[in-house]
Amino acid sequence: MDGTALLRWGRTCLDGLENRREEINALNVFPIPDADTGTNLLATMRAAMDAADAKASPTVSAHEVAAAMAHGATIGARGNSGIILSQVLRGIAEAVRTEPLSAVTLRDALNRASVLVRDALSVPIEGTILTVLDCAAASAEACPDASLADVALAAADGAAKALGDTPSQLGVLRDAGVVDAGARGLVVLLDSLVSVTLGEIPARPEYAPSEPVTVRAAEPTDTETDSAAPQYEVMYLLADTDLEQMARLRARLTELGDSVVVVGDGAGSWSAHVHCADAGAAVEAGIAAGKLSGIRIESFATTLHDMTSGHLVTHTNMDSAKETNGPADRGILAVAAGDGAAALFEDAGAVVLGGDGAVTAAALLAAIRAMPNREVLVLPNGALPAHDLVAVGVAARDAHRDVLLLPSASMVQGLAALAVHDRGRIAVDDAFAMSEAAATTRWGSLRAARERALTMVGTCEAGDGLGLVGHDVVVIDHDVRAAGLTLLDRMLAFGGELVTLLMGAAAPDGLADDLAAHIGESFPGVEVTVYSGGQHGDLVQIGVE
Template identity: 50%
Template sequence: MVDVLDSIDAAALRRWAYRCVDSLTARCDEINALNVFPIPDSDTGTNLMFTFRAAVESMRGAGPAADTRAIGRALAVGAVAGARGNSGVIVSQLLRAVAEAAADGPLDTVSIQAMLRRAQVLVSDAVSVPVEGTMLTVLAAAGRDAAAHDANVDLSTLVIDIAEATARALDSTTDQLVELREAGVVDAGALGLSVVFDALVEVVTGRIPPRRRYHRPRNRERTLVGDGSSPTNGCTGTPETVVGSTHGRPLGYEVVYVVHGIDDAQATALRAALSDLGDSVVVAGDGSGAWSAHVHTADPGAAVDCGIGTGSVRGVRISCFGLAEFGAGVGGDARRGPALSVGRDILALVAGDGAADLYIQEGATVVRCDEPIDSSVLLRAIVATKHREVLVLPNGALSAQELVAVGAAARADGKDVMMLPCSAMVQGLAALAVHDAARAAVDDAFTMSEAAAGVRWGSLRIAQERSLTWVGMCEPGDSIGLAGQEVVIVAARPLDAGCRLIDQLLATGAEMVTVLVGAQASADFGAQLAEYVTGAHPGVDVVVYAGGQPGDLVQFGVE
């Protein structure tokens, strides 16, 4: 006998979040195949899946003892910070509404009704041009059905009826948009939202609503210009060519980033500025000053500049829709690269002969940065790669703004570039260790990024001048230890500084320390550090490599 819930507490809210991830993952390909609006880029399922994964990761960070309020808050913060695409930003506002409704405790029928009303307001405020036949249509149907029920209705009846209303609204989307009617499909984002409400029914009632599977008619397959793919779902006919544009405006890129430290008025101004640059504009907040911005545009650099001019920008992601010539919006004639073979290249910015050998042994193409390099060096290396898909391990050698500019320019040359968040070579090595060319590029990039993020890193350097640090004054010749970019140790002797830095990096626990020894370190310095780790931190493995990098005496990676 399955227990039917009369409210959604912290444990049930956790189960719902996990179930959303599982359900969206299971139906990801189905949702992607239906994606024709606003751009037929076949990534709506992927975007929704990764947005919910980001929300779940944030939820895990709240800890096992977190109450309903904390769980809801974490889901909203994670979804906004990790939102992918137009659909991801929209669903982040549903989770923000969940967080607000859960602020007073477990969700009951009244708070579910309030949550849906609030979600519609948040999404309406976030989306620059609402369109019928999309996720907004399904969300509105859910809200109307919830509002039609008496406040005394039991929770299971309410969520079942909401899910049924969204399923009906989903089927109606085909006739509400020209693009959907021509393709013979329902809206991909709307299907994703219906999956989310069905997951809620499963958590509350223990039963999975029976649903049909949606398929794209074979004679209506599309492909993006220049994406090198053949028709999907077994179609053998000639695919229709689709240029990435909406409303007659040529659009080449999807830009998503998070802006911190702005208020509602500044978010409204950002939304207006992005609307001048492109379409599908969504600017959505998490309720605590962080806002996810999304736009389809031919000028990704200007879109990023809008955010930088508004607040503190993080997590910039720029994706190219295809190799169509998008016109003057990308600086004149778009340059096309040669026909590229199927596969993926890994480019890594590396300093030091030993470090370069490590990366090459793992299959990466190395761009040396022993001396400061110009971003044009990386751009030339990307354009020269054999394959269209290129994953870049920057390893802290270029600024975020430079990487954004390089990525945009490389995409104009026909490269599908992803800049992975690696701030040091030890992080890049961890990312490279989990690289799998057999995975889809987005999955490979996600897995590698997670591996890099799981590495706490630090470095040991010799001070070149007198300066004031967070831990006091350092003099020329002093040994300074940095955790990430912050000075946390100042000592007279390198070994003392190195040992103290190791202690700090291991303070929260770890299983392994990677030591990358630089060119200026003594011959036995790495062995001395390894001996200290073995004696002071039993059970922690240590591996030492001769990196030969200039500048850093040592780079440490802790995982």
């Protein structure tokens, strides 16, 4: 199988996971019975294929496709099962570095995936996707002289047999009368491979229970209190880190909770997952380990004290909320600084929280609660640090409202996210698309230094022009305009099709024209959009898409 054939397999996986999503969700009783494994696997595979489809060409190699799928799945992983899926795809990518997917490299891929998945987990549990992946790899090894189609069928059949045995290996599955949900998803992927290589889909039994399953609550141990029981699922992405720091992160998350998975795509991107009682501590552990992004917090059914009033608030997992027919009752809350920026967000349909002063966690929480919608998507736009956003998100969710805080670190990223908002989608898909738009928008800012200071690129003097990419100073120039032009060169060196310039209240006259003209001369074909933001602090916010 070359790159084109792997793309066809990926699309077949998407169809299979879409068709089996409800079945897999119904099987989901471990590690948390929140009925979202099928949804998480599908969302992760979509992220993988979005990345892979961007590489599509008549000559694309198997490695290019598989590496893109592994990267897309790592940064777009949803839930414990999604992170494990990313490692299955990484196993394929590493096996086909120099040749297509064949009988030999498929065996290597499954063996590599099995090792990667076990290495990623703090406490491997048998009777789950781990065991079934091991059996798939062993079954593939038992066909040393077979064709790719034969090896794929052997792996799929071995996985299906192991899936049927999972209730005998894990008590919670046996008590509920179901097989493991994540492992059922793995069988879908392997059956899809059989479909592409052999031309037919293996017949499998119907695994979904005939009636809703009942999960018996576990008795607390002597060392476990209610406050220490896992209440949140925490996930985030990491960059600018290494294996040693990831090992320390895995150990720290294991101290905080369970279902710990820390994985990489083999190319510098990492994803972490934990179920824990202290979401803030889990995020802080990530901050200490690398550059954090894409933070997602889901609250299991539990009760916490409101962070400001002390009233009791009941929280629910947002993925379990019922879907409504037609457009969702969904609102967007955006934090904006400056009258012009506020008007842009309002014109795009968002409710705006802003002003010249700093936005506090209490103000953001109050604004979310003032929203009349059942579903609220929040664009914080860099107004608060991660730990404050975690606290606000936890306190804002209740039995009547689902809240998602999207990873927009600047107003230009928030505008990019809002541009793809679609109320016709379910909340998780809408939030995913908006988060993806924000994450793929490179952003920077031009400022005038207020005082002499030491930066990562040298010492600046009061009045110097500072060019930042993200939160890091990368340009210092005595001339503010020159700093802005150099900053554009740095940001567009990696490519771009659209540049958004959000001009601040103190931007010098003619600066917008100078920046736009420089883009037109130095980067022909790049579209430029200039808005009057009116924000204080940043002379210009720059977004590159």
